[in-house]
Amino acid sequence: MQFEGKKLRSEQKFYLHTFDWASLRLRAKSLLISDRNSISEDGYHIRSLYFDDIHDNALFEKNYGVMNRKKYRIRIYNKSDHSIKLERKTKYNEFICKETAPLSREEYDRIERGDVSFLRNRTEPLMQQFYYGITVHGLKPKVIVDYTREAYTFPHGDVRVTFDKGLAAVFNTMNIFDRNAVPIHIFRDPREILEVKHTEFLPAFIRELLCFNGSLRTAISKYSICREYMKHHHLM
Numbered sequence: 001m002q003f004e005g006k007k008l009r010s011e012q013k014f015y016l017h018t019f020d021w022a023s024l025r026l027r028a029k030s031l032l033i034s035d036r037n038s039i040s041e042d043g044y045h046i047r048s049l050y051f052d053d054i055h056d057n058a059l060f061e062k063n064y065g066v067m068n069r070k071k072y073r074i075r076i077y078n079k080s081d082h083s084i085k086l087e088r089k090t091k092y093n094e095f096i097c098k099e100t101a102p103l104s105r106e107e108y109d110r111i112e113r114g115d116v117s118f119l120r121n122r123t124e125p126l127m128q129q130f131y132y133g134i135t136v137h138g139l140k141p142k143v144i145v146d147y148t149r150e151a152y153t154f155p156h157g158d159v160r161v162t163f164d165k166g167l168a169a170v171f172n173t174m175n176i177f178d179r180n181a182v183p184i185h186i187f188r189d190p191r192e193i194l195e196v197k198h199t200e201f202l203p204a205f206i207r208e209l210l211c212f213n214g215s216l217r218t219a220i221s222k223y224s225i226c227r228e229y230m231k232h233h234h235l236m
Contacts, residue, residue, distance in 0.1 A: 008095040009158075011197045013220040014210070018190035021163055027209055028152045028161055035151035039078060042165070043150035048073045049176045050145060050223045054138035062224045067093045071223060072130055072139060074108065076176055081105040088126055096197075101126045112175055144170035145226050146183045147193075158199035159206060165192045169226035171235040186229050193220055 016024070037044055051072040052058045061069040070090040077083055084103040089096060101124045103111075110118060119131035133139040150163040168183035175181070196202070196210065229235075 006090075006097045006099070007199065008092060008097050009197045009199050010094065010202070011096045011195065012210075012217055013196075014194040015218055015220070016163070016192045016194050018192065021165075021192045021194075024194070024209065025150065025163060028163075031205065031209065032152035032154050032159075032161060035153060037077065038151065041150075042148055043163075044148070045078045046075065046145075046147055046149050046164075047077075047079060047170075047176050048075045048145045048222075049174065050142050050227075051133070051139045052142045052227075053133065054140075056142075056227075059142075059224055059227050062221045063228075065219075067091065072133065073223075074103065074111070074176065079177075081108070081177065084108050086126065086130060088130070099126045108177075141174040143223065143226050143230060144174065144176055144181065144183075145222050146170060147222070154203065154206065157201045157203055159202060160195075160197045161206070161209075162195045162197075163192055164195065164222070167193065167222060167225065169230055169235075171230060184229075184235075186225060193222070 035043070050058075051074075058069065058071040062071075068091065070088055072086070072088050075085045075087055084105065084107075086101045086103055088099045090099070101122070107118060110116070116131055116134050119127050119134075122128065122131075130139070146166070146168040148165045150165065152161045153159065154161075166185060167187060168185045170181045170183050172182045173180065194210075196206070
């Protein structure tokens, strides 16, 4: 599906008890294709630096259930600067769109220092709009979110099934490359997050895969969970 020339995907999210995750991952391994970016059986590490404006609109819109909303983040994998991405995730009712543009380590370091002038020379609309958000709406870093992602794919329907484990928020820095970053795990109980995304259709056998005990679909935002945790514990 497309909207305003953008590719939209359907997204479902569930909380999983560790026992459910162990059972589901066995079925996923037998039916789906392991993501090629995985570096071990556990998958790969994701670290994202989220931005919000001076009014925290991204946070409030999520908490109040605004159906059309967006948020910006800079994302890296396995704590490496090999791939640095600026992403904007936009929600249109029940669908999502993710736009991506690459950043060099030098460009990231400039953003981290507060120098975003180079963004004016980037031709991608995403970069131009990110620059506008920073200079006009006061976008700035709010929280770093960490977790390990175990991902599986299925080509028909462009399906992606992910288990996101060990959700944590970094409380002592806003630099995603800070070697002294200290993540704090968010959940006290043994809980993981299952995400299922597809573009065209969701095959019946994958729908059946999701029929596990307590499979309640939930509106989960790692960004808002980590922000609220930090606020509640006076860590920001």
